[in-house]
Amino acid sequence: MARAEGRWAPALWRGCNGLMAAFFALAALVQVNDPDAGLWMVVYTIPAVLTLLVGLNPLITGNFIWKSVSAIHVFFCIVWAVGLAYYLLLHTQWNVLHEEEGRELFGLVIITAWMSLCHSSSKNPVGGRIQLAIAIIIALFPFASWIYIYINKEMRSSWPTHCKTVI
Numbered sequence: 595m596a597r598a599e600g601r602w603a604p605a606l607w608r609g610c611n612g613l614m615a616a617f618f619a620l621a622a623l624v625q626v627n628d629p630d631a632g633l634w635m636v637v638y639t640i641p642a643v644l645t646l647l648v649g650l651n652p653l654i655t656g657n658f659i660w661k662s663v664s665a666i667h668v669f670f671c672i673v674w675a676v677g678l679a680y681y682l683l684l685h686t687q688w689n690v691l692h693e694e695e696g697r698e699l700f701g702l703v704i705i706t707a708w709m710s711l712c713h714s715s716s717k718n719p720v721g722g723r724i725q726l727a728i729a730i731i732i733a734l735f736p737f738a739s740w741i742y743i744y745i746n747k748e749m750r751s752s753w754p755t756h757c758k759t760v761i
Contacts, residue, residue, distance in 0.1 A: 610733040611649030617736045618642035675702040
């Protein structure tokens with residue numbers, strides 16, 4: 595008799611990938627009126643497509659092309675995140691999320707965390723309990739953050755106009 599974990603784990607993994615693909619696609623979509631929209635749309639569209647592919651076929655993470663694109667994207671996101679973190683360390687006055695660069699940094703961190711989790715799943719597409727728990731937390735975090743930010747009018751009041759008019 596199969597354990598409950600064994601029956602539900604593949605569906606949860608695929609569901610988390612579907613949720614993250616939706617998040618990355620929405621994140622790309624809301625960049626439409628950002629001054630550097632083209633850049634950010636690419637930054638979010640790449641993980642949206644890669645994550646959608648994992649949701650459809652978890653074994654794709656073992657594919658050379660998928661691994662290469664993922665690794666290169668994660669590398670650039672890490673380099674960019676380090677640069678943003680350094681900038682924020684020198685210039686931030688408020689909460690990091692009040693700064694546009696802070697929100698950009700969190701986006702890059704989410705991309706890096708999720709793509710690294712997918713990349714590490716190539717040997718076992720579903721992973722163990724801990725990997726699945728981390729996947730669920732990471733998949734729910736962006737949506738919970740968006741809800742919090744949407745409800746928190748004080749936080750949105752300091753945003754530039756292009757951020758206020760998107761949703």
